[in-house]
Amino acid sequence: MAETRSRIASRVGALPPSGIRRFFDLVEKMPEAVSLGIGEPDFVTPWRIRETAIYSLERGHTHYTPNQGTRELREKLASYLARKFGAAYDPDAELLITVGASEAIDVALRTILEPGDGVLVPQPCFVSYVPCVVLAGGCARPVSTVAEEGFRVQVEGLAQADDGNARALLMGYPNNPTGATLTRADVEGVVGYAAERDLLVVSDEIYAELTYDGSHVSVASVPGGKERTILIGGFSKAWAMTGWRLGFAAGPAEIIEAMTKLHSYTVMCPPTVAQEAAVEALEGCEGEVDEMRREYNQRRRVVVNRLNAMGLTCFEPRGAFYAFPSIASTGMGSEEFAERLLREEKVAVVPGAAFGDCGEGFVRCSYATSMSVLEEALGRIRAFVERVGE
Numbered sequence: 505m506a507e508t509r510s511r512i513a514s515r516v517g518a519l520p521p522s523g524i525r526r527f528f529d530l531v532e533k534m535p536e537a538v539s540l541g542i543g544e545p546d547f548v549t550p551w552r553i554r555e556t557a558i559y560s561l562e563r564g565h566t567h568y569t570p571n572q573g574t575r576e577l578r579e580k581l582a583s584y585l586a587r588k589f590g591a592a593y594d595p596d597a598e599l600l601i602t603v604g605a606s607e608a609i610d611v612a613l614r615t616i617l618e619p620g621d622g623v624l625v626p627q628p629c630f631v632s633y634v635p636c637v638v639l640a641g642g643c644a645r646p647v648s649t650v651a652e653e654g655f656r657v658q659v660e661g662l663a664q665a666d667d668g669n670a671r672a673l674l675m676g677y678p679n680n681p682t683g684a685t686l687t688r689a690d691v692e693g694v695v696g697y698a699a700e701r702d703l704l705v706v707s708d709e710i711y712a713e714l715t716y717d718g719s720h721v722s723v724a725s726v727p728g729g730k731e732r733t734i735l736i737g738g739f740s741k742a743w744a745m746t747g748w749r750l751g752f753a754a755g756p757a758e759i760i761e762a763m764t765k766l767h768s769y770t771v772m773c774p775p776t777v778a779q780e781a782a783v784e785a786l787e788g789c790e791g792e793v794d795e796m797r798r799e800y801n802q803r804r805r806v807v808v809n810r811l812n813a814m815g816l817t818c819f820e821p822r823g824a825f826y827a828f829p830s831i832a833s834t835g836m837g838s839e840e841f842a843e844r845l846l847r848e849e850k851v852a853v854v855p856g857a858a859f860g861d862c863g864e865g866f867v868r869c870s871y872a873t874s875m876s877v878l879e880e881a882l883g884r885i886r887a888f889v890e891r892v893g894e
C-alpha cells in the first residue's frame with residue numbers, strides 16, 4: 505500500500521497553535537469567568553459609521569470595488585496620514601486598503617521575502633507576527649525587549665539578533681501586549697539601523713490613535729523612514745470596528761503595486777460597505793475617538809495603580825489598551841499563573857509567554873472592558889495573589 509502522506513502541509517502542521525487560542529478555549533467553557541483576555545474594544549462602532557453603512561446598503565452599493573480600495577477612501581486616508589502620521593502618500597500609487605491590518609501584514613511579508621530571509625521581530629509582540637513570517641518563507645529572529653527599558657526596541661537589541669541575513673524588521677508600536685510606545689529618538693535609531701543594514705521596515709501602527717500622552721511617532725515620519733517602510737494600520741481598534749475587517753498598507757509604489765497584485769488574487773477587495781463606512785470614520789469621528797481614548801485612559805490608571813498596589817509590578821503602558829504586569833512576586837510561570845487564576849478565581853488574562861519568550865514572567869490584562877468588569881476582575885486577582893503569597 506502506498507505510504508499515506510499527511511493532508512496538512514508541513515509548514516502549517518509545524519506551526520504551534522496560538523497560546524491565546526488554547527486559553528480562550530478554556531475560557532469559553534467557563535461562562536461565569538470575567539475576561540481581561542480580549543484584545544478588542546468593548547465599545548460598539550460609533551453610530552455615524554454604522555449609519556453610513558446602512559445608507560450604503562440602502563443605495564445598493566453591494567458590488568466589488570477596485571482592488572486597491574475605493575478612490576474616495578484612499579484620498580481620505582492620504583489626508584489623514586499626512587495630518588496624523590506626518591507622512592504624505594499618493595492615494596493612487598502608495599496606498600492599499602486591506603481586509604484588516606491582518607491581511608496587510610501577511611501580504612507585506614509574502615511580497616518582500618525570499619525563502620530563508622531573516623526578519624527581526626521585537627518581542628513581546630502580537631501573536632500573528634512570527635507565524636506570518638514563517639508562512640511567507642522567512643525566518644523570524646526574535647529581538648528581546650525588557651520592562652526596565654519600557655519594552656522599547658533598541659538598536660543594540662536589533663544588532664544582537666541580526667545574523668547578517670535579515671531582510672526586514674517587523675514591529676508594532678504602540679505595542680500589543682505591553683502598551684509600550686517609542687520616542688522619536690527610538691524611531692530615529694531604528695530607522696538609522698534599518699538604513700545601515702538596508703532593511704525594509706514593516707511597521708504595524710494600528711494603535712497609533714490610542715496613545716495617552718499624544719506621542720505617537722510614525723516610522724514613516726522620520727527622515728529616511730518612509731522610503732523603506734510599509735506602514736500598516738486599520739480601523740479595528742481606535743474606531744471599534746473589529747468586525748468590519750478593514751485596514752491598510754502605505755508604502756513605496758513598487759511594493760504597493762506588488763502587494764496589490766497578491767491581494768487581488770486572494771481577496772479581490774475588502775468589503776464595500778466597510779470601505780464606505782470608513783470614509784465617515786476618517787472624516788467625522790474625531791470626537792467619538794477622543795471619548796473612547798479618554799475612557800481607556802481612566803481605566804488604564806485604575807488598572808495600573810491596582811496591579812502595582814497588589815505587588816504585580818506594572819510598567820506604565822503609554823498606548824494601546826493593555827497592561828503587562830510582572831508576576832515574578834508570585835513565583836509562578838505565566839501559564840501556571842493564568843491557568844490557576846482562571847480555575848480558582850474565574851478571571852481570564854493571557855500568559856505573557858504567548859507573545860514571545862521574553863514575555864515569560866508577565867501576563868497581559870486588557871482594559872478594553874467596562875469599569876465594573878475591571879473592578880470585579882481586579883478584586884479577584886488581588887484575592888488570588890494574596891492567597892498564593894501566604
Ligand SMILES: Cc1ncc(COP(=O)(O)O)c(C=O)c1O
Nearest residue numbers: 604605606630676680738740751
Ligand atoms: C498589533 C496588532 N496588529 C494587528 C491586529 C489585527 O488587526 P485587524 O483587526 O485590523 O486585522 C491586532 C489585533 O489584535 C493587533 O493587536
